[in-house]
Amino acid sequence: MTGDEYARAVGERLRAIRVAKGLSLGDVNEASGGRWKAAIVGAYERGDRNITVARLADLAAFYGVPVTEVIPAEETSTEREDDPGTRTLTIREDELVARALVHQIGAEELLAKLDEWGLLPPEA
Incomplete structure (x- = not known):
C-alpha cells in the first residue's frame, strides 16, 4: 500500500x-x-x-x-517462496510509531518485541 x-x-x-x-x-x-x-x-x-x-x-x-x-488493517506479512512456513513482517516507520503509540510503548521496545517473536528478518 x-x-x-x-x-x-x-x-x-x-x-x-x-x-x-x-x-x-x-x-x-x-x-x-x-x-x-x-x-x-x-x-x-x-x-x-x-x-x-x-x-x-x-x-x-x-x-x-x-x-x-482508525488505522487500516494492512497485509504486513508475506510468505517467503523458499520457506512457506516463515513469515516476514514489513512495516513502515510511520506505522511502527503509530502501533507503538497504540500499545503505549516506545518504537524501540516494539521493535525488540517483534524481534523476540521472530517477526523481523535476521540481521545481514
Whole structure:
C-alpha cells in the first residue's frame, strides 16, 4: 500500500466513523469548538492531507473510538517462496510509531518485541 493509498484508507475509516456517529463535517467543527475545522477533516477523509499520529489519536478520542479502529488493517506479512512456513513482517516507520503509540510503548521496545517473536528478518 502506497502512502497515498494509506492516507485514503485512513480517511475512509475516519469518514465511516463520523457518519456512524451521525455527524456532518459542520457538526464536527461546531462540537469541537472549531478545533476540528470542516475543511481540514474533509481533507483527511479524502486522503488529500496526511494526518499526524498525534492528531489522529486526538481525532479518534474526539469521536470516542480507539485509534486502532482508525488505522487500516494492512497485509504486513508475506510468505517467503523458499520457506512457506516463515513469515516476514514489513512495516513502515510511520506505522511502527503509530502501533507503538497504540500499545503505549516506545518504537524501540516494539521493535525488540517483534524481534523476540521472530517477526523481523535476521540481521545481514
